Amino acid sequence: MRVFSRKNDHGVEVYDAELNLVRTFAVPPRSTYKEPGSEGHAVPASRDRLFYATDTAVLKVDPEGREQWRFELGARGPNCGVSYTDVALSADDTRLWVYAPNAMADRGRPDEWIVLDAATGAPLTRHELPTVGHGGDHVALSDGRMLLEVGEGQDGVQIYLAGPGTPPHDYGWGDRSLHGVSPDETRFVTVGHDTDDLIVHAFPSGDTLFTVTLPDFGFADDEDDLFLEWSPGFLDDDTVIAVVLGVDEEEDTDWWRHFRVDARTGEVLGELEITTINQYDLDVLGDGTYVITDTDGTLRRM
Secondary structure (H helix, E strand, O other): OOOEEEEEOOEEEEEOOOOOEEEEEOOOOEOOOOOOOEEEEEOOOOOOOEEEEEOOEEEEEOOOOOEEEEEEOOOOOOOOOOOEOEEEEOOOOOEEEEEEOOOOOOOOOOEEEEEEEOOOOOEEEEEEEOOOOOEEEEEEOOOOOEEEEEEOHHHOEEEEEEEOOEEEEEOOOOEEEEEEEOOOOOEEEEEEOOOOEEEEEEOOOOOEEEEEEHHHHOOOOOOOOEEEOOOOEEEEOOEEEEEEEEEEOOOOEEEEEEEEEEOOOOOEEEEEOOOOOOOOOOEEOOOOOEEEEOOOOOEEEO
């Protein structure tokens, strides 16, 4: 099972499989549009090191915060916009993949997808991307390959697949958001940028296996303020969890409901009777369990 960690005001908290807190790594405050700070992070299976990005560099540190290596990205320019660097470890923890939103950071060069040696920080591969992204999200695959989603704001979303020694494959959609790969790595799930459908694709081809839309969940197709949220995922090989978000205009509040979808046929199997603090706070682990945050901030695996 993957290492579970989260960033909060205290730093990056790292947990064991039972969600007991193992340690907390001190990192700079979160980066914002105006203020520099820490951005994406990754923790190896040993849980004794932290990789994290700032607005100018990627670092590896020990539990005491001592720097083991630093890879410089370069300073953000005076015309920088929202630009958030993401990092992720390969499945065997030997490589660190870095998405650097150079265009929005005003570094004077294109966006890059960089592969570093996790032990030394030495660059192994650098790919230029034709994106102007605000940020990225990675999904590691068991054979060393990596999926990357690049969010370009109103301009859409791009999805790429690469291996340690292979160039990125561009899926070419431009309007689909990536939300995980099935545990057996035969399928992956996306949601449309306009939040009106969910598609399960064959992996790695990207061919559509089925599409689910709001009427499949029992809602009218033309209802205003109703969305398929950007937060589904594979509960296990057979089940996708989808989230429908609605807006109550009279009360000026949001509501959300979690649904189980058959990951092989697209049949909606019913509602997952669960309460979460927001529409994103359900992290599926792929083994039939998931993690939510209790009202007191405690993590619970269910």
